[in-house]
Amino acid sequence: DFHHPHQLLDGIEGFSLEITGEAESLEQILVDCRDTLKYGVKTGHPRFFNQLSSGLDIISLAADWLTSTANTNMFTYEIAPVFTLMEDVVIRRMCSIIGWEDGEGIFSPGGSINNLYAVIMARHYVMPEVKYDGMRGFPELVMFQSKHILQSKLAGKVPFYVTATAGTTVIGAFDKIPEISGICKKYGVWLHVDAAWGGAVMMSQKHRHLVTGIELADSVTWNPHKMMGVVLQCSALLTRHKVLVTAVMYDVINLLPIVMSCLVLSRHSDVRNTSQGILESCNEMNADYLFQQDKHYDVTYDTGDKTIQCGRHVDVFKLWLAWRAKGDAGFEKHVDRCIELSRYLVRKIRKTRGFELVNPEPEYANVCFWYFPPCIRNLSDETIKHEKLNKVAPLIKSRMMENGTIMIGYQPLGSKVNFFRNIVSNPAVDYDDIDFIITEIERLGRDI
């Protein structure tokens, strides 16, 4: 039931978004609630293939309701005793699934913020002084993304961070971690694996090979709110550096003489305090007006100093409860099923005239493809054909939204013109929903 912004703003069927400042009656508030859901998009619908996060897991939903009801903050054990411990338990579990014997981590509002945390940590690892003295006076730091590693010249700059992706957003591709890790080790560089989307394959015996070597990473972002079906928001940052290891200085000094100048022992007593976790060492402000150290309980369970946030939403209970309810096997089944359904779609696309895969062998639950309407199939001029093809997905998408029958995302990528990206991450999807993708795109696009 699609409406344009101006239609909704004008007030449709009496549904007004305005805040007049007057108090409305309870009846009106109930109507508001109903309308808000009514005009929203049903992300839990089995024909919503638009985003990496979809579905509506009832257990994690119930946990999120209880979380709202508990209405507390993660920063201290004092006001969130159960939730801070749950976070600790879940983080340990996730670390051990990655393959680390020890480690620590944090839940933050999303993968992007967690990736930011990883960058700050990596910088702190190589140049802890920066936290106190700023970037000036230190060599320029450079970070790399998987595919650019081997191409770059360093010329007086310090490589400090490489990010590999386990499950890219569009294609669902997995970087080869052991290869990248080898280069990182050689140059003493922090390796972060962004497994926001792909991390879930660690739950599957069948598909875990996609992230072979992930235990070699220094840090990992893993979003249970994507493939693991936990309701939004639920995203973890994990690191194997439970404490700052002083040996790093030695390693780096040997392998990277270029940064020697800045690796003087810190003037700041806490920088190389080896009993402190790296997240805390990196992000703490020592604000004892916020996080007192003279409390009567073991304050190592207070998490406030581990983040750049002050208040932090409780995101762990959703995952904890879902895990208790489903067990490892529940997540495994879910991942396997989503990938199996995606493979089924791949087979259908290969067999159906007018459809073409963007990458011939999708590894994960992303299936990227073009639909060529009959009118452009036989065009011989490739330039014109691709210009026209570029407009097909946006047009079909607009028809999808106006028809309200299905939602699939599209985007261009590099030199590739607009294509559909179909995601299966919802346990409610079944084979006939996959069949429907093909027939519905044909129905909506045939006449273009």
Add this chain to the structure above:
Amino acid sequence: DFHHPHQLLDGIEGFSLEITGEAESLEQILVDCRDTLKYGVKTGHPRFFNQLSSGLDIISLAADWLTSTANTNMFTYEIAPVFTLMEDVVIRRMCSIIGWEDGEGIFSPGGSINNLYAVIMARHYVMPEVKYDGMRGFPELVMFQSKHILQSKLAGKVPFYVTATAGTTVIGAFDKIPEISGICKKYGVWLHVDAAWGGAVMMSQKHRHLVTGIELADSVTWNPHKMMGVVLQCSALLTRHKVLVTAVMYDVINLLPIVMSCLVLSRHSDVRNTSQGILESCNEMNADYLFQQDKHYDVTYDTGDKTIQCGRHVDVFKLWLAWRAKGDAGFEKHVDRCIELSRYLVRKIRKTRGFELVNPEPEYANVCFWYFPPCIRNLSDETIKHEKLNKVAPLIKSRMMENGTIMIGYQPLGSKVNFFRNIVSNPAVDYDDIDFIITEIERLGRDI
């Protein structure tokens, strides 16, 4: 019902936090839910005075439940048509309450992240090139906090950001905005007002004077999840710079020749695109694989490019619904009542032997005070007295938690030893709860 971390981790009365990997029965899951709430802290209890966020507003709770049920993301109108428009409506309303005719803003996961957004925006305002070229080659930037403004020498550095606080975390103090704004105007510096805690006084005719001049700010952080009682998380960043005004360059060039070198017209076409909002200009990545521009609806309502986040939780509906239900007057009544109850506590403290206010005239809903147990009241050596006093609040606090009757925070501040900070932000608090603060502290601390 306080338990130490090791007690809860060991499993109390059969409540285990462990994730074994096995799936538990539905009965066990229900027991888990019950226990999670049972061993948690009741932040909605009228004798929980520990944090700035307290209470449990039923309307915003209901809205948060529906938000979880809708399980969507704020980044595009496409998947959150109602919520993105609601955000627009609420942001406009908040801007107009500040006193701006126009403006824009965003809800982010908390006040700290919003303050970070303000810093990035201010830097972008004065040195848009930094986004593309990094900090090197540009003059060093300096930011100031209210009380340090006049003391600082600039010596080759560029002041670019001043933050004033409207309602400090501990004392609840309000900086004089017009005075600070005058200095900022003189030096062409961005003024941010952190009204995370104090912003709510704008809803009160009686107390609005505390933030006189707030409309002079360039940006404001305002957390409805604190004094406005909306359940966590709900925090807004607002700016009066709806679009990047090119005149700024002129201003800054005239008043601050020191930064002239970097204010060359940008090589990057979009930096001075005056039709684009400042948040977007500052934070966008132009990632068309995420946020397509060729959609069939008005994509100016897509918010994904306004933040450094990718996914963004829906935090606005809670506030929108509460606002519809209570009206402006509902918030006003709430703020007035919390301050009135705090004044009542102030009067009681003044009259009660053994109690002493930290700041004699609290302006807001923070009341900071010491309790002197009889044994230290008559000590003549001030050093010993304060050493002993420093241990009183932590000890009484531990007894509070073990007794489970009341929770009040404490902290030291500058040269002031540990004192209690009592916060009233919960509509369920009544006069007898305030009376209880005094009698309970006396009961728990008398024998020290």
